[in-house]
Amino acid sequence: MLNYIARRVLLMIPTLFVISALVYVIVDLPPGDCVTSQIDELLSRGDPDALRRADELRSLYGLDQPLWQRYLEWVAGMFQWDFGLSCQDTVPVGDLIGERLMLTMVMEVSTIAFIWIVSFIIGVYAATHQYQAGDYIASFIGFVGLAVPNFLLALVLLYVGKVYFGLSIGGLMDPEYIDKPLSWGKVSSVMQHLIIPVIVIGTSGTAGMIRRLRANLLDELQKQYVVTGRAKGLPPMKLLIKYPLRHALNPFVADIGNLLPEVISGSVIVSVVLSLPTTGPMLLGALKTQDVNLAATFLLFVAVLTVIGTLISDLLLAALDPRIRLGATAEK
Amino acid sequence: MTDAPPARTAHYVSREPWDPYIADRLTAEQEKFYMAGQWKLMWWRFRRHRPAVVSAVFLLLMYASTLISEWIAPYDLHTRHIRHIFAPPQSVHLFHEGELRAPFVYALKMQRDPDTLQRVYTEDLTKPQSLRFFCRGETYQFWGLVEGSFRFVCPPTEGTFFFLGTDRLGRDMFSRIVYAARISLTIGVIGIVLSFALALVLGGLAGYYGGWIDNVVQRVTEIIRSFPHLPLWLALSAALPVTWSPLLVYFGITLILALLDWPGLGRAVRSKLLALREEDYAVAAQLMGAKPSRIIGRHLLPGFMSHLIASATLSIPSMILAETALSFLGLGLRPPITSWGVLLNEATDINVVAVNWWLMLPVVPVILVILAYQFMGDGMRDAADPYA
Numbered sequence: 001m002l003n004y005i006a007r008r009v010l011l012m013i014p015t016l017f018v019i020s021a022l023v024y025v026i027v028d029l030p031p032g033d034c035v036t037s038q039i040d041e042l043l044s045r046g047d048p049d050a051l052r053r054a055d056e057l058r059s060l061y062g063l064d065q066p067l068w069q070r071y072l073e074w075v076a077g078m079f080q081w082d083f084g085l086s087c088q089d090t091v092p093v094g095d096l097i098g099e100r101l102m103l104t105m106v107m108e109v110s111t112i113a114f115i116w117i118v119s120f121i122i123g124v125y126a127a128t129h130q131y132q133a134g135d136y137i138a139s140f141i142g143f144v145g146l147a148v149p150n151f152l153l154a155l156v157l158l159y160v161g162k163v164y165f166g167l168s169i170g171g172l173m174d175p176e177y178i179d180k181p182l183s184w185g186k187v188s189s190v191m192q193h194l195i196i197p198v199i200v201i202g203t204s205g206t207a208g209m210i211r212r213l214r215a216n217l218l219d220e221l222q223k224q225y226v227v228t229g230r231a232k233g234l235p236p237m238k239l240l241i242k243y244p245l246r247h248a249l250n251p252f253v254a255d256i257g258n259l260l261p262e263v264i265s266g267s268v269i270v271s272v273v274l275s276l277p278t279t280g281p282m283l284l285g286a287l288k289t290q291d292v293n294l295a296a297t298f299l300l301f302v303a304v305l306t307v308i309g310t311l312i313s314d315l316l317l318a319a320l321d322p323r324i325r326l327g328a329t330a331e332k
Numbered sequence: 333m334t335d336a337p338p339a340r341t342a343h344y345v346s347r348e349p350w351d352p353y354i355a356d357r358l359t360a361e362q363e364k365f366y367m368a369g370q371w372k373l374m375w376w377r378f379r380r381h382r383p384a385v386v387s388a389v390f391l392l393l394m395y396a397s398t399l400i401s402e403w404i405a406p407y408d409l410h411t412r413h414i415r416h417i418f419a420p421p422q423s424v425h426l427f428h429e430g431e432l433r434a435p436f437v438y439a440l441k442m443q444r445d446p447d448t449l450q451r452v453y454t455e456d457l458t459k460p461q462s463l464r465f466f467c468r469g470e471t472y473q474f475w476g477l478v479e480g481s482f483r484f485v486c487p488p489t490e491g492t493f494f495f496l497g498t499d500r501l502g503r504d505m506f507s508r509i510v511y512a513a514r515i516s517l518t519i520g521v522i523g524i525v526l527s528f529a530l531a532l533v534l535g536g537l538a539g540y541y542g543g544w545i546d547n548v549v550q551r552v553t554e555i556i557r558s559f560p561h562l563p564l565w566l567a568l569s570a571a572l573p574v575t576w577s578p579l580l581v582y583f584g585i586t587l588i589l590a591l592l593d594w595p596g597l598g599r600a601v602r603s604k605l606l607a608l609r610e611e612d613y614a615v616a617a618q619l620m621g622a623k624p625s626r627i628i629g630r631h632l633l634p635g636f637m638s639h640l641i642a643s644a645t646l647s648i649p650s651m652i653l654a655e656t657a658l659s660f661l662g663l664g665l666r667p668p669i670t671s672w673g674v675l676l677n678e679a680t681d682i683n684v685v686a687v688n689w690w691l692m693l694p695v696v697p698v699i700l701v702i703l704a705y706q707f708m709g710d711g712m713r714d715a716a717d718p719y720a
Contacts, residue, residue, distance in 0.1 A: 015555055026564075029571035147702040149653050151660055152695045158682045159689075257558070265562035269657050273680070283563060284661060287570040299563055306558050 123213030145207030256313035384711020461488030539605025
């Protein structure tokens with residue numbers, strides 16, 4: 001087991017290196033750099049110093065160096081929590097992203113918790129009441145969750161909130177808590193604002209999870225041991241929880257690897273629509289202004305989050321499911 | 333046992349030639365079933381799946397409509413009506429003052445709200461204007477090639493016909509949705525063709541040769557699959573040069589969508605090939621000196637092609653959604669190329685949408701098409717499943 005963990009962790013390192021290089025190159029790909037647009041603005045105002053200023057800015061951001069040198073500096077600095085300067089307002093990237101990363105993680109973890117809880121309840125209900133009204137409603141919700149783009153869902157909720165309740169649901173906390181230190185009031189305010197984004201991001205993931213749990217549980221429920229248990233008079237609830245449910249629960253852990261990228265993708269677009277102070281809007285802005293350090297840092301962070309999430313899910317799965325645990329050791 | 337054996341009974345012997353298979357002769361119906369090829373069987377099974385058939389017909393109609401968008405849309409894609417900015421949908425009426433008449437609309441009257449300065453449109457109930465059918469409307473270039481002016485519906489000679497309202501430049505939403513279908517519907521198909529080709533080649537190489545090729549392809553798929561797609565799509569499409577022509581951007585976007593989509597299909601190809609190449613018939617072909625390309629193409633691929641097509645169909649919706657999301661965020665297609673996502677880009681500002689709700693209408697075809705693909709894909713997968 002220890003061996004297995006060590007191998008997985010070691011494999012993570014080259015993966016992350018490849019991703020970081022890839023991300024950096026892609027973000028740097030478009031012609032021009034982040035100084036270009038600023039200088040164009042100065043030039044159009046007829047500033048005679050514009051060109052000199054451009055050189056100054058370029059050397060400040062290290063843009064006069066070749067790509068590989070900038071990349072290496074960026075990677076080297078990362079080990080000291082130094083991600084270089086952001087081009088937008090000449091501040092270290094580390095300062096810009098700190099709180100946003102926290103809020104993003106909070107949002108993503110609560111979304112996954114939401115997906116688990118909701119799809120567990122609905123999935124078990126749908127499987128035990130196959131072909132009844134509740135089952136059909138569950139699969140209908142599932143299809144809607146698959147087909148409706150989640151930015152639309154966000155827009156509709158915003159629209160309903162605005163037109164019918166006079167609310168603005170944008171943001172992740174009440175204005176008075178922005179830039180304030182952590183407090184109970186702030187936490188509860190964040191919690192309240194989280195509800196809508198979590199529902200919006202979670203819907204599509206919930207749909208898939210319900211389908212899988214229902215299918216798995218239905219397979220198990222037809223097996224002979226369930227029939228035996230029922231025949232010898234086990235109470236239905238105990239019978240369900242004690243055996244078939246445990247078999248059917250695998251996807252809950254195994255799917256974090258698939259769920260996490262999906263949730264992160266969803267959160268980017270939803271947080272743009274709802275203008276949440278998470279990584280999404282800032283990433284979009286950084287990509288549009290070619291702020292290489294900022295955008296690459298965000299993308300890398302997202303990758304790290306996914307890779308670690310997948311690792312945890314694999315380890316959990318091995319710990320929980322003897323079939324996989326024993327299979328993994330038998331292979332070696 | 334003392335009785336004499338009974339006298340021989342005259343027994344009947346048929347003179348007909350003996351048919352040893354008489355017991356298991358098939359009825360005509362059974363014969364048809366057993367003789368049918370693989371694809372025919374699948375077609376029969378697919379036909380039994382009601383929702384899938386309905387969806388397939390719906391999709392066919394949608395795709396057919398993209399062939400003749402010019403005839404369906406009452407206006408051109410870019411025609412601006414400066415006097416009708418943010419006009420609400422005009423409904424088609426049949427009764428004027430209790431009298432039945434040909435389909436008509438009421439003329440729109442625009443006033444400014446004195447307080448908010450917003451445009452307020454009202455129907456002028458005294459002025460019914462008949463719609464014209466099968467008529468000559470605005471001229472257009474049919475597929476950018478032939479000049480024409482034939483349309484199924486034209487606005488009344490004196491008035492306007494905005495079935496789904498107009499946008500901030502006074503362009504007819506219905507016409508724009510009809511034209512945008514061309515882009516939105518094809519991008520999924522072209523994207524999936526590209527991704528399919530990539531998956532076949534890379535998955536095929538990995539599955540058939542194994543060894544280091546397999547290792548490299550496996551690592552690459554793992555990296556792509558473990559990375560959230562949307563941020564990467566954003567980064568890649570931000571990397572498309574601004575100087576590219578809109579058409580080039582269109583192909584760039586399809587390529588980007590395909591680049592991140594193939595690993596799922598590629599894995600399926602690889603695992604199937606790994607299993608199938610050990611089969612006796614594959615080994616036999618190899619021993620007879622067939623080249624790898626022939627073994628893969630002639631003997632192995634047909635065995636799981638149906639599965640691949642079904643799973644490819646199931647990933648078209650995610651492509652359409654991805655394009656819509658990218659364009660919605662302003663990093664996908666750019667005007668003058670118009671897709672449903674580009675139209676929705678106008679609906680990003682909630683304050684605008686709250687007043688002009690019809691700007692959100694382009695999501696209706698998005699949802700319908702995605703649901704249809706989902707149902708059709710489910711039906712195809714069930715039909716392609718040999719164990720069903």
